[in-house]
Amino acid sequence: MINASAAGVIETCRKNRDKIGTLYAGQNGILGALHENLIDTSKETASTIAALKHCPGGAFGSCRYKMKDIKDSTAEYERLIEVFKAHNIGYFFYNGGGDSADTCLKVSQISAKMGYPIQAIHIPKTIDNDLPFTDCSPGFGSVAKYIAVSTKEASLDIASMAASSTKIFILEVMGRHAGWIAAAGGLAAEEAGDPPHIIVFPEIPFVREQFIAKVEETVKEKGYCVVVASEGASYADGALISGSLNKDAFGHQQLGGVAPTLASMVKHSLGYKYHYALADYLQRSARHVASKTDVEQAYAVGLAAVEKALQGASSIMVTIERSAAKRYNWSLGEADLVKVANVEKKMPRSFIRKDGFGITKKARDYLQPLIMGEDYPPYKNGIPQYPRLKKILVEKKLATGFTD
Amino acid sequence: MINASAAGVIETCRKNRDKIGTLYAGQNGILGALHENLIDTSKETASTIAALKHCPGGAFGSCRYKMKDIKDSTAEYERLIEVFKAHNIGYFFYNGGGDSADTCLKVSQISAKMGYPIQAIHIPKTIDNDLPFTDCSPGFGSVAKYIAVSTKEASLDIASMAASSTKIFILEVMGRHAGWIAAAGGLAAEEAGDPPHIIVFPEIPFVREQFIAKVEETVKEKGYCVVVASEGASYADGALISGSLNKDAFGHQQLGGVAPTLASMVKHSLGYKYHYALADYLQRSARHVASKTDVEQAYAVGLAAVEKALQGASSIMVTIERSAAKRYNWSLGEADLVKVANVEKKMPRSFIRKDGFGITKKARDYLQPLIMGEDYPPYKNGIPQYPRLKKILVEKKLATGFTD
Numbered sequence: 001m002i003n004a005s006a007a008g009v010i011e012t013c014r015k016n017r018d019k020i021g022t023l024y025a026g027q028n029g030i031l032g033a034l035h036e037n038l039i040d041t042s043k044e045t046a047s048t049i050a051a052l053k054h055c056p057g058g059a060f061g062s063c064r065y066k067m068k069d070i071k072d073s074t075a076e077y078e079r080l081i082e083v084f085k086a087h088n089i090g091y092f093f094y095n096g097g098g099d100s101a102d103t104c105l106k107v108s109q110i111s112a113k114m115g116y117p118i119q120a121i122h123i124p125k126t127i128d129n130d131l132p133f134t135d136c137s138p139g140f141g142s143v144a145k146y147i148a149v150s151t152k153e154a155s156l157d158i159a160s161m162a163a164s165s166t167k168i169f170i171l172e173v174m175g176r177h178a179g180w181i182a183a184a185g186g187l188a189a190e191e192a193g194d195p196p197h198i199i200v201f202p203e204i205p206f207v208r209e210q211f212i213a214k215v216e217e218t219v220k221e222k223g224y225c226v227v228v229a230s231e232g233a234s235y236a237d238g239a240l241i242s243g244s245l246n247k248d249a250f251g252h253q254q255l256g257g258v259a260p261t262l263a264s265m266v267k268h269s270l271g272y273k274y275h276y277a278l279a280d281y282l283q284r285s286a287r288h289v290a291s292k293t294d295v296e297q298a299y300a301v302g303l304a305a306v307e308k309a310l311q312g313a314s315s316i317m318v319t320i321e322r323s324a325a326k327r328y329n330w331s332l333g334e335a336d337l338v339k340v341a342n343v344e345k346k347m348p349r350s351f352i353r354k355d356g357f358g359i360t361k362k363a364r365d366y367l368q369p370l371i372m373g374e375d376y377p378p379y380k381n382g383i384p385q386y387p388r389l390k391k392i393l394v395e396k397k398l399a400t401g402f403t404d
Numbered sequence: 405m406i407n408a409s410a411a412g413v414i415e416t417c418r419k420n421r422d423k424i425g426t427l428y429a430g431q432n433g434i435l436g437a438l439h440e441n442l443i444d445t446s447k448e449t450a451s452t453i454a455a456l457k458h459c460p461g462g463a464f465g466s467c468r469y470k471m472k473d474i475k476d477s478t479a480e481y482e483r484l485i486e487v488f489k490a491h492n493i494g495y496f497f498y499n500g501g502g503d504s505a506d507t508c509l510k511v512s513q514i515s516a517k518m519g520y521p522i523q524a525i526h527i528p529k530t531i532d533n534d535l536p537f538t539d540c541s542p543g544f545g546s547v548a549k550y551i552a553v554s555t556k557e558a559s560l561d562i563a564s565m566a567a568s569s570t571k572i573f574i575l576e577v578m579g580r581h582a583g584w585i586a587a588a589g590g591l592a593a594e595e596a597g598d599p600p601h602i603i604v605f606p607e608i609p610f611v612r613e614q615f616i617a618k619v620e621e622t623v624k625e626k627g628y629c630v631v632v633a634s635e636g637a638s639y640a641d642g643a644l645i646s647g648s649l650n651k652d653a654f655g656h657q658q659l660g661g662v663a664p665t666l667a668s669m670v671k672h673s674l675g676y677k678y679h680y681a682l683a684d685y686l687q688r689s690a691r692h693v694a695s696k697t698d699v700e701q702a703y704a705v706g707l708a709a710v711e712k713a714l715q716g717a718s719s720i721m722v723t724i725e726r727s728a729a730k731r732y733n734w735s736l737g738e739a740d741l742v743k744v745a746n747v748e749k750k751m752p753r754s755f756i757r758k759d760g761f762g763i764t765k766k767a768r769d770y771l772q773p774l775i776m777g778e779d780y781p782p783y784k785n786g787i788p789q790y791p792r793l794k795k796i797l798v799e800k801k802l803a804t805g806f807t808d
Binding site for chain 1: 432435459462465466556559560561562681682683688691692693772775776780785786787788790
């Protein structure tokens, strides 16, 4: 969805070229700004930019790079200002989750601390849905839809073969320390007793005996058991379920191993035949089954970021606000970036069933609208057509490079 | 797709009720016949049956059950005849892959060996695409589409983050000893050099040094490397890549571990950050991204099975035949079940690139038509609507049960 937001930013900037001029995209996020690798978005056609609305991944590249604190190291910030000055950059739009909000906040602080005028606006995007103040984060709705759909489909498969084969299926999902994505698996259940029968949340300390008892009870009652488990699930002492159990032949820790670890526990305690799936990046990039609501919101927060900048805003994150009305309705607002950065919004306890293994009606009411609507990409030769950008770099103006 | 074939069988039987009477579905395949657990399909509404065309899993249940050889044990066969006689069953349609073809063949042999008139027709369905004589197997085209689409989407994700994070992504796919599903990952590449950069086939003996060298070369050239690896990939001596390397904390072998094993090799030899996905049952049940061609073929083989039975055929498998014309065109034929049962059709060497790590144009020409067209299920509340069957069992007529 980060590309849909980019489309919202670029198309709105194009409409306001008289005020904004040319929009550059940092190649690989803030690293592009630091290295003066700036992509000239004006070289891309209108149809390419429109096609970003249905393109997975991050079209201009992304990064995992945490800027140092402004008071510990001014070198990075001086470099940024050099680049901004050299290219006459006055608006800074940054798209991502908690770490990106932190980067955006730090950039906004340049203005005050270092006397360079820059308006920095954060555009929310994280499949983890763990940004505070916003009702939801673009990217989440589509992953939620993918997980709900996949859980439903795989459950039908297990149900049909459980009598003489696999009895337990575990789907491991992303979400880091927040159980939002795992909770979305719960939407696969349309009637009471429907799979998934167990959701393992990071918010609920894992107790092996309780888990095994629930699996056994479910298999006895239903003939099979479907589990959705969050990668961040952990024991009461904070140790990850996936953390310490598995080592490969080279002695390396195996990462992302909640599903195989839970499967082993079941096999060991109950002897059931199991299967597990690890959707990993498939869930994050599954544009082919996106939520229409999510796509609309992703575009809208990009558009609003530009409009808010033109109205003089800085150091804010655009937020999605849910109306109090019973029928789902959303509008856009903003939150102070100082309050946003480095806060993780986890699932409230009221969204998790008393036994800790499922979602409540409250959670369902929150989640359901976010996966509504389908927004299919165009297909050619049997696969989705995603745009190929030219990514033409702006000529460098600075004599020196940057070493991170 | 097994449900789409079931719809083809049921709707065609309904049109020929005067000749066929009532169609029963064995609950969990042949086990339902042995246990006299027969679902009366006439109790299902026409719209439910039509909806089977877009429903994953096996609506009447499936089984993993291999019948003994007719000369070793007559008990099973006598029991089958008892059930067939009690319910006046004269036609037997059986849907599945190689093991099911074997079951169907054995049932057809009852007629000759035990003097009970039964026409047994096999309907091909296996995502592994390893049935002989038929150009392809229903089920495969949709899994192929899912793998091609998922590979393309995940590749865009990796491409955007490789500069400062994950450099290698491995998608483990099904297919047992045949590389058809892995080959389908190759359809994600639209231009030369596009990901996936490496496909690990079960047909090509795995050589660790060659694999590592190819990964290193790809990352140096492209900045990242996407691998599609078949669960059945093995070394020259036949040992599975996934076989012996990983054990969990309880000392159990980890199954389905090609992706983590390859990832560990890369980490150990090259130090790259990796991610891997294990689609497992998600790929087999992903009805939300089915191939229209596959759905049409699945329905057609079901329909043809009934028509062929009415024309007096027995002990055959319905086949899909590709015309020699350049433009893809298919029709239906049949193959002798004796020749079909227990033969696995693997990827021909001419479909695999000389270096063993990719598909040839010949493979692409074969695969491409099978993933053509989209056939979306209807959605409600953000998830696909799959039918719920009544599955009303026919009253048992036999005094005794069956113990397998």
